[in-house]
Amino acid sequence: MVEVTITVNGTSYTRKIHPLMRLLDFLRDELKLKGTKEGCGEGECGACTVIMDGRTINSCLVLAASCDGKEIITIEGVGGAELHPIQRAFLEVGAVQCGYCIPGMVLSTKALLDKNLDATEEEIKEAISGNLCRCTGYQKIVEGVKLAQTKMKESRGEACECGRS
């Protein structure tokens, strides 16, 4: 067993775990954060995407033991008391069908927009290229990301280009 301390959604957790426990299993089984999904278990589908130190990773490909001292954001940590603008945008455009891919999609979107709120459609598609939607609802998801850009700009007071906002 190894002892790890991992900060997840702003809270520090110390646990003794098996050295080969994946971060995905740490989140779901140790912390009971079930929003992170397991899809392929091979890093292909992106359902298990989380943000580690500002970058998206597949939590099925990372040992929790390797994450000692790291900061993780899961879907549970994206919104607060209210939904995050990305989540509201996805709901408004109807980007969610079965929903299984959506936590990963939202986190890939967040990682992109936190760095580049003016991302082009090409950059949006690239950012979510590691997240497969088995309902194939990509068009609505891309629309959702674009609406999220508008909402996030509004909340930053940048919506009006004339500078009055």
Next chain:
Amino acid sequence: MESIIFHQPRYLGEAIQLLHETPNPALLAGGTDLIIDINKERKKVETVIDLSRIEVLKTITVNEIEIEIGSMVTFANLCENPIIKQEFFGLFLCAKHFAAPQIRNMATIGGNIINASAAADSVPVIMSLEGKFVFNSVEGERIICAVEYFSNYEKEKIKPHEVLTKIKLPRKGYLSGFYKLGKRNSLAIARINAAVSLKEKEGVVEKINIALGAVGRYPFRVTEIEKICVEKPLSYLESDEVLIGLETAVYESIKNRPTMPFKKEAVKGVYILALQSALGGELNG
């Protein structure tokens, strides 16, 4: 589950000592292959040495003659490095089109090399750029050309007590490019890839290195074709002689494989796109 020993050394010397003392350790780099193998029980491990805390392996340093890329540098790091984009454009393209963002954020150049996949994207680029690998162990340092490492793989491959620490690329001012043909653009593992590095003066080829991947057990350079291109005009690089030479090289390499008829044709287009990306910037989508 049986007990597993997990080491996370912070210093290279510590890792080298652990490698020396530990029988059959699994070296963990980015984990994008090893963790799958462990989880699917394709690989049994007793001791894991996680290299992710060793800062010196995550750095890119430049001096007048070469760039040194730490083996734990990720493909995302490669994309973001301005010198790599400016002077080693083929490597930049390779990194940019390497898998999905989540994988680029974890997968390391060292892991890509050591896995020794026939389709490893970075290896043809490193071969075309005349790169060298640096291995360290308690016995010291071993430096070997990428081409020699893979052409004589059984003899030269990484030893159980060694760790790949650096990839050295000489700063020769080559124009370099890369193209990969996959089933789903960059997300896919390459079905065939090509890297080209060249030097030209007033439209005449002074030197060219062409490396092909996923058309043999390991990537390789096509030196016979490279030789005939020297002192020819740039237009010769797209001539039938060169393209037929590439087709023949692929045929000879994989003549008994069912993919041969497809790959011996595909190599021509893949090479031309790699060449054009070297000469004219990115055409790689």
